[in-house]
């Protein structure tokens with residue numbers, strides 16, 4: 001079955017970094033969007049509340065506040081044809097201390113959502129936000145049909161939820177899992193590297209870096225992620241995982257050099273031992289994304305990082321105005 005146009009869709013994790021950007025894009029395209037968010041304690045809820053308030057001010061958007069494991073999902077899903085499932089507890093390091101929360105938010109919630117989607121009369125497709133963390137320290141570039149050996153509870157819960165989604169493909173429900181690679185850009189989560197680096201660089205604070213800086217990441221700009229996620233709703237392929245990466249791999253040292261040039265000041269870096277759970281290198285093989293989604297990343301790291309730094313600067317100015 002080929003879907004080309006959806007009038008109503010549901011986004012879980014709508015108040016999150018990526019979910020809110022996806023909702024904005026869907027509303028811009030004229031879709032009716034139901035956004036679900038449980039405003040979990042993964043980071044400062046005021047950031048999530050601000051994103052939700054901006055979305056709620058737009059015609060066509062309905063906010064459903066609640067945790068997926070508690071909501072009456074059959075009712076919430078009613079009328080939606082596509083579900084973009086981005087709700088989840090993200091972040092590698094915290095997952096070692098809070099495994100039960102990661103299991104509830106990522107696996108049990110996904111299970112409940114899939115069950116309701118299967119019962120639904122209207123839902124035809126579910127797009128799941130999986131993660132490059134499912135690969136652990138597999139050889140780069142990571143290939144979708146290569147090995148998955150997560151090295152953190154976070155990666156394991158994302159893989160477990162991805163398997164639930166893909167195993168549910170068939171009958172009236174089509175499912176696709178997108179393995180996002182380190183997403184960045186304006187609005188990035190406060191616990192993520194580039195946001196922490198940008199805030200430290202702008203304030204002149206010393207920066208703690210885990211490892212010797214030789215680890216590398218495939219950074220993906222948030223609007224590229226949103227574009228791939230939209231494309232996954234209208235492809236005919238289903239029952240598969242697809243990498244969504246930024247198209248190039250950059251070491252931490254190179255990233256900090258670039259950031260230092262963007263903020264036009266030196267960055268004072270303290271190197272500390274490697275943190276458990278962090279993959280040494282990540283890199284996406286994007287052939288499947290090209291073939292199945294027609295996806296190619298289009299935002300170079302410099303451009304995307306400039307946009308993120310600009311956003312951090314605007315936030316700092318707004319906070320100063322408020323404090324004055």
Ligand SMILES: NC(=O)c1ccc[n+]([C@@H]2O[C@H](COP(=O)([O-])OP(=O)(O)OC[C@H]3O[C@@H](n4cnc5c(N)ncnc54)[C@H](O)[C@@H]3O)[C@@H](O)[C@H]2O)c1
Nearest residue numbers: 013016017018038039040067068087088109131180182183
């Ligand atoms: N940001 C990245 O680099 C990245 C990389 C790979 C995968 N992902 C995945 O993409 C998704 C979005 O990531 P993000 O960076 O926007 O994170 P985020 O934490 O900003 O957004 C997730 C949102 O989901 C909500 N939520 C979490 N569990 C919920 C539940 N069970 N029920 C209802 N609401 C719930 C949270 O309150 C939050 O607002 C996550 O599933 C994450 O695992 C993100």
